[in-house]
Amino acid sequence: xxxxxxxxxxxxxxxxxxxxxxxxxxxxxxxxxxxxxxxxxxxxxxxxxxxxxxxxxxxxxxxxxxxxxxxxxxxxxxxxxxxxxxxxxxxxxxxxxxxxxxxxxxxxxxxxxxxxxxxxxxxxxxxxxxxxxxxxxxxxxxxxxxxxxxxxxxxxxxxxxxxxxxxxxxxxxxxxxxxxxxxxxxxxxxxxxxxxxxxxxxxxxxxxxxxxxxxxxxxxxxxxxxxxxxxxxxxxxxxxxxxxxxxxxxxxxxxxxxxxxxxxxxxxxxxxxxxxxxxxxxxxxxxxxxxxxxxxxxxxxxxxxxxxxxxxxxxxxxxxxxxxxxxxxxxxxxxxxxxxxxxxxxxxxxxxxxxxxxxxxxxxxxxxxxx
Numbered sequence: 001x002x003x004x005x006x007x008x009x010x011x012x013x014x015x016x017x018x019x020x021x022x023x024x025x026x027x028x029x030x031x032x033x034x035x036x037x038x039x040x041x042x043x044x045x046x047x048x049x050x051x052x053x054x055x056x057x058x059x060x061x062x063x064x065x066x067x068x069x070x071x072x073x074x075x076x077x078x079x080x081x082x083x084x085x086x087x088x089x090x091x092x093x094x095x096x097x098x099x100x101x102x103x104x105x106x107x108x109x110x111x112x113x114x115x116x117x118x119x120x121x122x123x124x125x126x127x128x129x130x131x132x133x134x135x136x137x138x139x140x141x142x143x144x145x146x147x148x149x150x151x152x153x154x155x156x157x158x159x160x161x162x163x164x165x166x167x168x169x170x171x172x173x174x175x176x177x178x179x180x181x182x183x184x185x186x187x188x189x190x191x192x193x194x195x196x197x198x199x200x201x202x203x204x205x206x207x208x209x210x211x212x213x214x215x216x217x218x219x220x221x222x223x224x225x226x227x228x229x230x231x232x233x234x235x236x237x238x239x240x241x242x243x244x245x246x247x248x249x250x251x252x253x254x255x256x257x258x259x260x261x262x263x264x265x266x267x268x269x270x271x272x273x274x275x276x277x278x279x280x281x282x283x284x285x286x287x288x289x290x291x292x293x294x295x296x297x298x299x300x301x302x303x304x305x306x307x308x309x310x311x312x313x314x315x316x317x318x319x320x321x322x323x324x325x326x327x328x329x330x331x332x333x334x335x336x337x338x339x340x341x342x343x344x345x346x347x348x349x350x351x352x353x354x355x356x357x358x359x360x361x362x363x364x365x366x367x368x369x370x371x
Contacts, residue, residue, distance in 0.1 A: 032060045032105065033342065040334040042069020044079045044128065049312055049335060051086045051106055052135045053342040056316070056366065060107040061342075067102075074100035077120040082132035085118045089136055089144065111370070113142030113183070119149035126177040135312055137181040141370035148177040185368050189319035190310070192301035193358065196264035201229055201238045201292075203260055205285070207275075208245035209253030218242050220281035221257050228289040229259070233296060236261075255281070257288045261296060269295040269303045298326035298355040311335035311361075315345035318365030324358050332359070 033054075037046045047063055054061045067073045075083070080099055083106065087094040091109035118129045126148040137144035205221040207214040222240045229238050240259070255275030262268050271291030273284045295303040301324045302310060308331035314321040325332075328349060336347045336359075343364050350358040 032062050032107075035061055035063045035338070035341065036065055037063050037102070038065035038068035040337060041330045043067055043331075043334075044070075044076070045308070045331055045334055046338060047075075047079055047104075048082055048128065048132045049338045050342065051083055051132050052312060053315075053338065054106050055086055055090045055092070055108045055111065055136045056139055057342055058108055059342055060105070062103070062105045064103045066104065074102045075104070078125050078128045081118040081120050082129045085116055085129060085133045085146070086136060088116050089114075089133065089140070111136060111140040113137075113140045113144050115145045115147065117147045117149070130177065130179060131309065134179075134181065135316070138184050138187075139366065139368045139370075140181075140183050141368075142183065144181045144183075146177075146179040146181070148179070183368055183371050185371055186366065187313055187317040187363070189317045189321040189361075189363060190314065190323060191321065192265075192267060192323045194265045195267055195299045195301055195324065198233055198236050198261050198296060199264050201233060201236055201259065201261045202240070203258050203288075204241045204243050205255075205257040206243040206245060207255040211253075214253075214255065215244065217255050217275065217281045218244060221255065221275075221285045224282040224285035225257060225259060225289055228286060229293075232289065232293045233261075255284070257285055259288050259292050261292055263301075265301075267301045269300065270305065271295070271303065295326055300324060300326045300356075304329050307359075308332040308335040311339050311347075311359075314347075314359070314361040315339040315343045315363055316366045317361075317363035318367075319363060321361045321363060322358055324356065326355055326357070328357050328359075 035046065035050050039046070042065075044067055047066055050061055050063055053059070065073075066075060067079070075097065077099065080097060083094060083097050083104065086092065087106070090111045093107040093109075095105040097104050116133070118126075118133075120129070129148050130146065133144075133146055137146070203225070205218055205225065207218045219242065222242045225240050226238055240257075256273060258270065258272040260268055260270050269292055271288045271293075273287035273291075275281065275284050292303070304326060307325045307329055310323065311332065312335065314323070339345050340347060345364050346362045348360045350360065352358060
């Protein structure tokens with residue numbers, strides 16, 4: 001009789017355990033956060049930022065309708081490699097991550113420092129891969145080294161013109177970026193409300209490839225930029241260097257220009273443009289100058305491209321951040337949407353006038369418990 005009672009207790013225990021396990025499985029499934037990749041700008045930024053915050057906040061995510069707002073929806077090589085780097089640095093489980101996929105699931109694990117390689121094998125932007133990995137590496141338990149291969153100067157992406165081993169140009173690719181990232185305990189809030197006066201403008205015009213015609217393109221870009229800047233921002237020292245990349249340092253043929261403006265309060269604004277077939281060098285220079293002049297005229301502390309890239313760091317910082325910027329871009333609205341979706345950070349935008357806004361954020365104060 002005693003044995004029958006024991007058997008009954010065992011059966012009850014097994015039944016309760018099975019029910020408990022089923023409940024736990026259901027809870028874990030319910031914890032997956034679904035993110036619509038078609039909202040607002042509908043591009044790769046939604047995927048990159050969602051992956052970073054998934055790693056940091058340990059939130060499993062499913063991103064659907066990936067890059068639905070682009071002419072070729074789905075994962076491109078740089079998006080796929082960005083996801084794979086995020087997977088590798090935290091031992092995550094990544095499902096359905098193949099080129100052109102429009103629906104992926106990402107289940108993060110524990111961040112692990114070390115050396116990681118990401119190679120798009122195309123001219124896919126190394127800078128876009130870095131956008132995924134950088135926030136994650138900052139909260140790892142040790143130094144992270146990223147060796148990223150692809151396009152350093154690619155269209156529709158930030159350009160890299162420092163901290164590189166080899167420059168490369170769209171559409172061939174072959175450039176490399178080596179980044180060493182040491183972790184932090186936490187991020188301090190930023191307060192950038194005073195633009196100050198423009199104290200200097202500098203930059204570089206560059207070409208790569210073979211052919212004497214490139215030298216003329218180089219000179220035309222630099223001189224056109226200097227002439228336009230002197231007219232738009234009089235009385236400010238301007239220095240645009242001309243760089244002809246040696247063959248051993250560059251892959252492919254291309255040209256471009258990057259311009260920077262520094263203010264008396266330490267703000268740095270940027271503008272850039274890539275050369276394209278059929279576009280005169282003076283027009284390329286004009287495009288870059290227009291970008292930086294727009295930021296200067298709006299008395300912004302960050303330019304239109306930095307504007308959305310700082311959102312994730314504002315969300316993670318401890319305390320209130322305030323940043324003065326120009327018109328709010330769709331990329332910035334998207335970044336705020338994702339930050340609020342995956343963190344408890346609260347953003348607000350104060351509209352000063354049609355050209356000036358102040359982004360304010362009460363960050364979550366994320367702490368790196370591993371250092």
